[in-house]
Each structure stands twice: as C-alpha cells, then as structure tokens.
Amino acid sequence: MTSESSSQSVQSDLGVAAERLPRHIAVIMDGNGRWAQRQGLPRVEGHRRGVTSVRRTTEECARLGIEQLTLYCLSSENWKRPQYELDFLMHLLEQYMIEERSTIMANNIQVRIIGRRDGIPEQVQHEMDRTIELSAANTGTTLCLAINYGGRGEMVDAVRKMASAAVAGTLEPAKITEDDIAAHLYTAGMPDPDLLIRTAGEMRISNFLLWQISYAELWVTQQCWPEFCEETLHQAIRDFAGRDRRFGGLKVDSAEGAT
16 A cells, blocks of 8 residues: 555544644553453453453554554553562563564564563563564554553663763763753653553553653543554544644734734
C-alpha cells in the first residue's frame, strides 16, 4: 500500500485527516486485575488477557501509521505486589518477547524498552534484548515498553548522568537547557507523547513520563485494559484530532483577536 492510499484508508476508517493523527500515543494499561475479578477469574488471568489488547493495539497503531506507541507495562512501584503475581508477570513478559516476534517483524515494528533492569530475571532480559536486536532495522511504528519504569526514577538517573558530566567538565551547569535534560532521559531521541490514554477510569498519571507529557492530551476510558479494542483506540484518536492544542499560547481569530 502506498503512503497516499494508506493516508486515504486512515481517513476512511477514522474520519480523521492523516495530519491530525497523534505522532506518539502513550497508554497506562490499567484494570487487568479488576477485570479478572469481575469475571470470577484469578487476577493473573487479567494480565494474560491484557496481552491480547497489547497485540491488537500495537497492530492497529502500525496500520494507522502512528510513529510511536509507548505502553506502561510495569512500574517501579509494582514490585510491592504479591510475589506470585510478580513471578507471573515476569513469565508473561518473557513469553511475550518470544511469541510476539513474528507479529512485530510482520508489522515492521521496532521495539525499544525504557526503565531500570534491576529485579528483572536475566533470562527475561536476554529475550528483551533479542527482540530489540531483531527489530532494530524495522522502520515502522516504534513500540516502546516501559518496564520497571518510574518517571521520578528516570529524572534521578538523568540528574546523576548530568552531574557526572559536570564533574568531568563536559557539561557546564549554568548552561544546561531543557534539551540537555531531555537528552539524558531514557526517552532521548523519541518524540514526546501527543496523546496519553488511561484505562479503567483512573484520573491520575501514576509516575508515567512526567517530563514528556507536559503538553500531552489526556483521554480516559472506563474500559479495563483487557476490554480495550480498536474502536476504543479510534475514539481516542478522533477526540484528540478534534482538540485545539495551544501549547500555552493563544489561538488568534482574525475577526476577534486572541482567544
């Protein structure tokens, strides 16, 4: 499919012009355990079903030509959960890295991972690195997985790197800019999210991409993550496309002046 026909397909599916699509969508995938409990299932089954939502959301973003999709998979605070649930999550992550490679490659998706490696089993890290390596040359949607990630921790790590550079004499503190800080974050080189989606109706950002979402549009659905589907994604994108993003400025109306 040519880029022109792909653009026309997007407009046909969504009623949204290609230039109005978000460049980068970030998702806080919430409600796996609650969904499972409502179905009378163990909490871990919600995490298993959540993988299906990851697959269909990733594939749809690739089809729509979204430049980047970032998914909040495991927060640095999630280590407080019961050990059996953490063990299952690690198993699920390893399984995902192996079993989804064919889907990732078929959709020309490049995988990147942000967060700290502490606490993640070596075998899981090995499969993560293998998937990153295999998909490195892909040129389609970037799938960024936030694993053992916390926004404050990311800032701490960035400050440490910058402090070391200052001590070494390669960074002058008085001349540090926002671009310098961004360059030392885990997300260096990535575009900031345009649209932040949260499932399960929670109205908070939970230590996710604190620096990067300064001007992201927020969109919350009552659906739990295992229920999240292509049509829900489409609705979020349509709502995003209809918003007036001012980035702290004013919209100027030639007849009435700034509004």
